[in-house]
Amino acid sequence: MSVDAWTLLRNTERGVRARGLRAAAAAIREDASELVAIAAAETSLSAARLGGEIERTASQAELFADLIDEGSYLDAAIDHEAPGAPELRRMRVPIGPVAVFAAGNFPFAFGVFGGDTVSALAAGCPVVVKTHPDLPETSRATHLVVRDALESNGFPVGALRIVTDRDAGRALVEDPSVAAVGFTGSASGGRALFDFAASRETPIPVFAEMSSTNPTVVAPEAAETDAEELAEQLAAAVTASAGQLCTKPGLIFIPEPAATLIATISGRIADVEPQPLLSPGITERYEHRLDDWRRAGVRALVDGRATSQGQTPMLGITSLGELAGTLEEEVFGPAALLVTYGSLDEVPGTLRALGGQLTTTVRATGQDLDAIDELLDAAASTSGRVIVNGVPTGVRVAWATTHGGPYPASTNASSTSVGASAIDRWMRAVTWQSTPDRFLPDELREDPRSRVPRRVDGEWDRAGA
Incomplete structure (x- = not known):
């Protein structure tokens, strides 16, 4: 120097x-x-x-x-x-x-x-x-x-x-x-x-x-009434740049009966063409992480695989009670994990247990807007940026931007x-x-x-x- x-x-x-x-x-x-x-x-x-x-x-x-x-x-x-x-x-x-x-x-x-x-x-x-x-x-x-x-x-x-x-x-x-x-x-x-x-x-x-999994929490009414728009936006955020964005939503919390949303987002992600990852090393680590998911019992709704054109995206599903260990860690690539919950009241504690994040997103409409105070409090206590009814990708470079968060999202x-x-x-x-x-x-x-x-x-x- x-x-x-x-x-x-x-x-x-x-x-x-x-x-x-x-x-x-x-x-x-x-x-x-x-x-x-x-x-x-x-x-x-x-x-x-x-x-x-x-x-x-x-x-x-x-x-x-x-x-x-x-x-x-x-x-x-x-x-x-x-x-x-x-x-x-x-x-x-x-x-x-x-x-x-x-x-x-x-x-x-x-x-x-x-x-x-x-x-x-x-x-x-x-x-x-x-x-x-x-x-x-x-x-x-x-x-x-x-x-x-x-x-x-x-x-x-x-x-x-x-x-x-x-x-x-x-x-x-x-x-x-x-x-x-x-x-x-x-x-x-x-x-x-x-x-x-x-x-x-x-x-x-x-x-x-x-590292960040950028949790997205979908409240029950939003899952039921906004399934089409939600699925389109989330699929795009998960697979943009082959999922190699630090703000990619990796964990998506949805209510247990959200069958329409599950089917719609699965269809959207299944339609995404294979994309090459940035390097052979990243590809190898990505495939290893998908194997971790399979060994942990994740059910594949869309099973990611390697092709001559690149990697197809993966969408897995598990329950809140099974979310532990390697499932709580970031996967760098076009993969996301749906996590089903029985009651929205269960989610704030899980967010706090996950630790520091770059972003946390809450999707809510109608009466659910009156029930997300604790969710937003948990999001603000663990994240550098809190998003309501948006997606975390597309970081705006501005005076009010925060791109960081508690460890392990950042060291400061x-x-x-x-x-x-x-x-x-x-x-x-x-x-x-x-x-x-x-x-x-x-x-x-x-x-x-x-x-x-x-x-x-x-x-x-x-x-x-």
């Missing part, structure tokens, strides 16, 4: 960082056709899906540029001197160089210039990305485009670097210059990095987005890896006490050149911000 890049970037003005991020967004849009072709060859994902991801990645960079310009992320506060009390001025500063581990299921949005990287650069932290082993050419091409755009627009040389060595992960986390880690991937991988970071002489935080329940608040992971607070104005960061001076929202003596001061 370049110490010079860290020294220079943390002292680079906010406006320069915003300009660089916007330039990088424009550059990947300009080179989208070439980048999409490279990624399609390495992933089997469609050009349409990858093109949409390029736009999401560019828009994400522009969101963080807007955030930098606006300045509220600094959480600036001033308490002027009072009788018997010193003056205090506080704001957040970048934490230090960040190591990012790119994901394989989103080559761009969670890749070299994905959310972890762009939010860290926005904060003023240089980044070294451990590229995903299944995406060598996509990673190199993206890095060249983004690096050149950043460095041509004020970012210091070395602010964004990549490491391609498959075995570099532990060494990167243990590098004494690294101050924090961002990761998207499996629970085992994220936990290993967390343990490496905790065992360092100077422990550092690991912000890992990992107070953080998000998507949305404007993702920048919070890469910052820490510093208070300057009785410090002359000329030694303060510009944003904390009495008459700053670049004003940001500040709390002054307990009152919000937004004038000129």
